[in-house]
Amino acid sequence: MISLKMKKVVLIAIASIFLSACSLPFPFASSKKSALNVTSEQSAAVFLDEEHMGTTPFRQDDLKPGEYTVKLQLESDPGRTWQTQVSLKPQLLTSISRSFGPTDEESSYFVLTLEELSKDDDVEIAIVSLPDSVVVKVDGQPVGFSPVNVDTLAAGDHEIVLGSPGYTQLTIPVKTIEGHKLTISAQLAKEKGLEQVLGETSEATESARPKAIIKSSSDKDESQATGSGTLERPYVTITETETGWLRVRSGPTTYEDNEVAKVDVGESFSFIEKNDTGWFQIEYEEGELGWISGKFADLFQ
Secondary structure (H helix, E strand, O other), X not given: OOOHHHOOEEEOOOOHHHHHHOOOEOOOOOOOOEEEEEEEOOOEEEEEOOEEEEEOOEEEEEEOOEEEEEEEEEOOOOOOEEEEEEEEOOOEEEEEEEEOOOOOOOOEEEEEEEXXXXXXXXXXXXXXXXXXXXXXEEOOEEEEEOOEEEOOOOOEEEEEEEEOXXXXXXXXXXXXXXXXXXXXXXXXXXXXXXXXXXXXXXXXXXXXXXXXXXXXXXXXXXEEEEOOEEXXXXXXEXXXXXXXXXXXXXXXXXXXXXXXXXXXOOOEEEEEEEOOOOEEEXXXXXXXXXXXXXXXXXXEO
């Protein structure tokens, strides 16, 4: 079992101009051209609308503004490709960084783009991600779950950190400027072979558990008797944990101190929804909603 404390943190190294001035406007106001910067951890050929432009790290400052398809092809494995759509704006630099993992799910990327705001002194960052609902931190402080907009920052250097259980943390250094909105589109790399320790300890010691059991309405026991009455499907029942209880959290993550309650093994609760990282939202008290790790619950639908 791999400890969460040993979780790899990915910080994609990119050129100094990218680190210090990603997506900065061009210094010459008369320029009507666009710029594109592309980096990757592994050397890759760069194609722009199927035209071979060079290899990573790649930078070109005299492109015509417009919509483009950017494709990367691994030089070590030409069968591995990845592509994305970008909209190049005049006098602005768009930046792309890609890390190829063993599979597409285990790969990551981020794209940084700028657009002008109506007010010259405003600063804004918009963050969208795959998967969504990942924890977003700016300069070490949590700002919410993706997708999220942040408009309280000063212009200058900032560090964006995206994290979610079962995915490799992604750290993105950026520089914001007045009068512009910086949009970050990112994909986190899924961790294969790492048991997702979503719940109860930062040091997991128990052996691998089976996935949550989802039972259909054709199974016996259409409802579940509880101390407070009878629950109609769908509902969840808390399964065995190391502690005999399970934390209920305000959001589907263990990254923050967000515990709102504890529930005991064997208890059942009304099921509200499930997210794509395996968390269940339940009604743990009348009118009170919270999230639990689906790893420690059976869902009866």
